[in-house]
Amino acid sequence: MFDSGLGGLSVLRELVRMLPDEDVIYVADSAHVPYGPKPPAFIRERSLAITRFLVDVHHVKAVVVACNTATTHAVEMLRREFPDVPIVGMEPAIKPAAAATRTGTVGVLATQATLGGERFADLAQRYSDGIELLTQPSPGLVECVEAGDVNGPEAERLLRAYTEPMLARGADTIVLGCTHYPFLRDTLQRIVGNDVQIIDTGEAVARQTVRVLERVERRERREGPAAITYYSSGDVNGARAVIQTLMQQRVDRVLPLPIP
Numbered sequence: 001m002f003d004s005g006l007g008g009l010s011v012l013r014e015l016v017r018m019l020p021d022e023d024v025i026y027v028a029d030s031a032h033v034p035y036g037p038k039p040p041a042f043i044r045e046r047s048l049a050i051t052r053f054l055v056d057v058h059h060v061k062a063v064v065v066a067c068n069t070a071t072t073h074a075v076e077m078l079r080r081e082f083p084d085v086p087i088v089g090m091e092p093a094i095k096p097a098a099a100a101t102r103t104g105t106v107g108v109l110a111t112q113a114t115l116g117g118e119r120f121a122d123l124a125q126r127y128s129d130g131i132e133l134l135t136q137p138s139p140g141l142v143e144c145v146e147a148g149d150v151n152g153p154e155a156e157r158l159l160r161a162y163t164e165p166m167l168a169r170g171a172d173t174i175v176l177g178c179t180h181y182p183f184l185r186d187t188l189q190r191i192v193g194n195d196v197q198i199i200d201t202g203e204a205v206a207r208q209t210v211r212v213l214e215r216v217e218r219r220e221r222r223e224g225p226a227a228i229t230y231y232s233s234g235d236v237n238g239a240r241a242v243i244q245t246l247m248q249q250r251v252d253r254v255l256p257l258p259i260p
Contacts, residue, residue, distance in 0.1 A: 001026055001064035002050045005033035005146050006239065007180030008066025009246050011090075014206035015064070016228065019213070021220045023227045025058050027257060030234030034142040035069040036111030036178075043113070047074035048081065049259050055085055061218045062086040064209055066179050068110060072117035086212045091119060092177035093199045095127040100197055101173040105132045107166035110177030112137040120177075134171055136162045138178070145180040148242040151187045159188050167192060176200040183246055233257040 001008055001015070005028050012026055027050050029035075035043050047070045054060045063085060065071045065078065071089035079087045092114065097106045106128070114120055115135050124133055141162075144155040163174065174196060176182055182200045189198060213219040220226075232239040236254040243251050 001066045002047075002054070002070075003028060003067040003179055004035035004069065005030045005142065005180070005234075006242055006246060007142065007145055007178060007183070008064075009243065010179050010182035010200070011064060011066040011202045011205050012228070013247060014202045015209060016226070018206045018210050019219070019226075021226055022213075023220075023229070025054060025060060025229045025231070027054065028230070028232045028234070028239055029257070030146065030232045030239055032233065033146055034111065035067060036113045036137075036139070036142065038069075038113070040073040040113070043070055043073045044077055046070075047078060050257075051078050051082060051087075053257070053259055055082055060085070061216075062088065062209065062213060064205065065089045066205070068092065068178050069113040069117075072114050072119050086216060088205060088209050088212055090179065090201060090205060091123060092175050093201045093204065094123045094133070094175060097173045097175045097197075097199050098127045098131050100199065101131060103170045103172045104130065105134065105166075105170040105172065107134045107136060107163065107171040107174045108177050109136050109138045109141070109162055109174065109181060111142070112139075114177055132169070134166050134169060136166065138162050138181075141184060142178065142180045145183050145246070146242065148245045150183045150246075155184055155187055156191065159184060159191050163188070163192055167196070171196070173197045173199060230254040231257040233259065 068090045075089035140158045232254050240251050240254040
């Protein structure tokens, strides 16, 4: 699995809970985080290079694109390039949010690239009938998570700025449309109050990965702990420290990603 940085760890923690027997390789393209402001062509180029590394070097049996922005701009291309490897992508949880809202107003926090993509537009068209969908680009939140700052003053300032207009318009459900944002969930819940539901897609993506592996008969079942191998295109020591903070477990080392 890969992400622009460490946000995809929110999906990884769900994946290892559901698939405890599977070895996982996690790639953080931290030298280029965040993907949100980057041109779509650059995101496709990086996604292709990382997926080729996972498939050709590590011979993975499935790839999880644990990044909403990369899914928006690259997942269909990856499926064409690697037809024999199941590719699981992300999408903001508009459908369950539309079903959950009581006021009929749903807020979405995401990157500008995700909100401006065709996949999001299609989701909004299909599932937002009868509800008011409030979208909010959220620059700065990814950087907070990448720094391991999930409950500090800057994270709180940004979350308040992004959600107060939603709450003022009656939003009672907020969708986390970026894999980094679940790490801010506790801080966000404290800000918006317990009457507001917060929905992300990490668990749903993990369940879909289980279904895909079972469908193609590639699910591993064995005794003994599985291994998680981490790669980063950025500062590996810094990544190791933040991974330990976010995953709340010891990480012996993070390997440098051998992709320019």
